[in-house]
Amino acid sequence: MKRALLNRFAHGVLLAACALTLAACGREESSTSGAAFTSTPEQVARGRYLTRAADCAACHTSKDGAPFAGGAPLASPYGTFYGSNITPDKEHGIGKWSADDFYAALHDGNARGKRLYPSMPYTSYRQLSRADSDAIYAYLMTVKPVAVDAPANDLKFPYSMRFGMALWDVLFLTDALPDASAGQSADWQRGRYLANALGHCAECHTPRDVFGRLVDAKPLSGAALGRVVAPDITPAGLAGRGWNGADLQTFFSVGIAPQGSAFGEMYPVVHLSTQYLDKDDVRALSVYLLGDTPPAPQPVKAVDADAAQLAAGRSVYLAVCAGCHGLAGEGKPHVAVPMNGNSTVRQADPHNLLVAMLDGIDTQHFAGLESMQAMPAFASTLNDDELSQLANYLRATWGGQSANVSAADVKALRQASH
Ligand code: HEC
Ligand code: HEC
Ligand code: HEC
Numbered sequence: 001m002k003r004a005l006l007n008r009f010a011h012g013v014l015l016a017a018c019a020l021t022l023a024a025c026g027r028e029e030s031s032t033s034g035a036a037f038t039s040t041p042e043q044v045a046r047g048r049y050l051t052r053a054a055d056c057a058a059c060h061t062s063k064d065g066a067p068f069a070g071g072a073p074l075a076s077p078y079g080t081f082y083g084s085n086i087t088p089d090k091e092h093g094i095g096k097w098s099a100d101d102f103y104a105a106l107h108d109g110n111a112r113g114k115r116l117y118p119s120m121p122y123t124s125y126r127q128l129s130r131a132d133s134d135a136i137y138a139y140l141m142t143v144k145p146v147a148v149d150a151p152a153n154d155l156k157f158p159y160s161m162r163f164g165m166a167l168w169d170v171l172f173l174t175d176a177l178p179d180a181s182a183g184q185s186a187d188w189q190r191g192r193y194l195a196n197a198l199g200h201c202a203e204c205h206t207p208r209d210v211f212g213r214l215v216d217a218k219p220l221s222g223a224a225l226g227r228v229v230a231p232d233i234t235p236a237g238l239a240g241r242g243w244n245g246a247d248l249q250t251f252f253s254v255g256i257a258p259q260g261s262a263f264g265e266m267y268p269v270v271h272l273s274t275q276y277l278d279k280d281d282v283r284a285l286s287v288y289l290l291g292d293t294p295p296a297p298q299p300v301k302a303v304d305a306d307a308a309q310l311a312a313g314r315s316v317y318l319a320v321c322a323g324c325h326g327l328a329g330e331g332k333p334h335v336a337v338p339m340n341g342n343s344t345v346r347q348a349d350p351h352n353l354l355v356a357m358l359d360g361i362d363t364q365h366f367a368g369l370e371s372m373q374a375m376p377a378f379a380s381t382l383n384d385d386e387l388s389q390l391a392n393y394l395r396a397t398w399g400g401q402s403a404n405v406s407a408a409d410v411k412a413l414r415q416a417s418h
Helices: 002-031 041-053 099-108 130-140 164-172 186-198 235-240 245-254 266-276 279-290 307-320 351-359 384-399 407-415
Strands: 073-076 079-082
Touching: 041 130, 041 186, 041 266, 099 130, 186 279, 235 279, 245 266, 245 279, 307 384, 351 384, 351 407, 384 407
Parallel strands: none
Antiparallel strands: 073 079
16 A cells, blocks of 8 residues: 555656656757747737736736736745746846747746746646737737846745656646536636636635645635635535626626625736626626526525624624615615625625724725725724624624624634734
């Protein structure tokens, strides 16, 4: 038994060595074919659209930095990664790269012989078509070259050993991601490509195992991330929190739907990426998430709860929340989203609800004319008892969830690092 395992491992190492050798060969071969690449204006325009759909800017454009010049920090349990400079600068960016080199980075995590970490989501981009990779390359070659180096990754040992990634790839890199929904329609197929290849939704919404590998058996079923968790977006999970196709389309194109607004790491996804998708693609994405036969959205179910506790929660709500979210949790246009039926309130795990109350949400800009004020942070004005009573009131009244949040739950999140 042990021996078989050992053999498999040895086999993996051997394969990894081959992969490294191949990578090195591939590098020489491809760096000469770069000169041959010519692009058309249509290809560049399409590349711009695809670059947004794939949200390259989320990691390759830093706050206040030049587009695609890198430096956006990505915190992870392994340390901090920094998105590279992918402008066409010849020294600091990818100006010397051929279209083949570029495809190898997206498809194999091979950056001209250097193994990339899967913090660059080539595990998802692997599914991009060669034509789409070339279009993205054509577009990036037209952006302004910027002569800066992105900061070096700051990783803990042993993750700092980049060559280990070759082994990771051999063991874990797969060609396709499993589907959470069922379908066959053209919309479903297109949506699958938008979600899995371009939008890399699984990278945040699918849980990972101890090796950092996406858990195939649980596609899109929700995952711990940073301060805000990525919820379950399987058909059952979405329908269980009241989502239907039309509201999902509104959420992806505007960032606000009757079920609430995008916040945490989902806000940049909408802000930099999905709001630029055309109508057909937004529809396709929603069809893929819910499947060709979407489950019926569930109404909020009635929940038994202790009347005294609810009354205590309600008085806090009326004092500090109702002014924006409405007496009956109905929300106010251009002021705040509804609490009644809010998908964050409807999550079984109170994590995101508590984080929103403790930390607040900075002012966000939504598509079109839609704008709201900031959601204030209540960490310093409400204590653990008040916040747990409030959470229980919201859950039992408008979320169909049990009133089981304790003051200790609030305290734990208050103390957890941001
Ligand atoms: C979730 C964050 C993230 C997204 C989204 C992302 N990247 Fe990256 N990318 C990174 C990180 C981090 C690195 C550096 C990884 C490393 O050090 O191994 C990187 C490295 C690269 C490299 C290698 C650059 C070099 O000089 O070695 C290329 C090319 C690249 N990305 C292109 C893209 C393109 C094109 C897109 C969109 C299709 C994209 N990336 C989207 C995080 C991201
Ligand atoms: C000044 C107005 C204001 C007050 C007061 C306020 N909120 Fe909010 N709240 C907002 C806005 C605006 C958003 C959406 C912010 C965004 O996404 O940009 C929001 C978002 C939320 C969210 C996240 C859900 C979602 O879909 O975005 C929760 C949960 C929430 N509020 C709960 C509360 C609770 C509980 C209180 C009282 C302790 C409260 N809010 C007080 C304005 C307010
Ligand atoms: C960088 C991480 C990240 C990526 C990539 C990402 N999401 Fe999210 N998503 C989140 C987080 C965190 C939340 C919770 C905050 C919120 O509700 O806005 C969320 C919330 C959502 C919600 C709202 C769920 C609810 O019930 O409130 C939907 C729908 C969603 N994501 C769909 C997608 C789709 C589709 C993609 C791919 C196109 C995607 N997400 C990519 C992190 C991410």
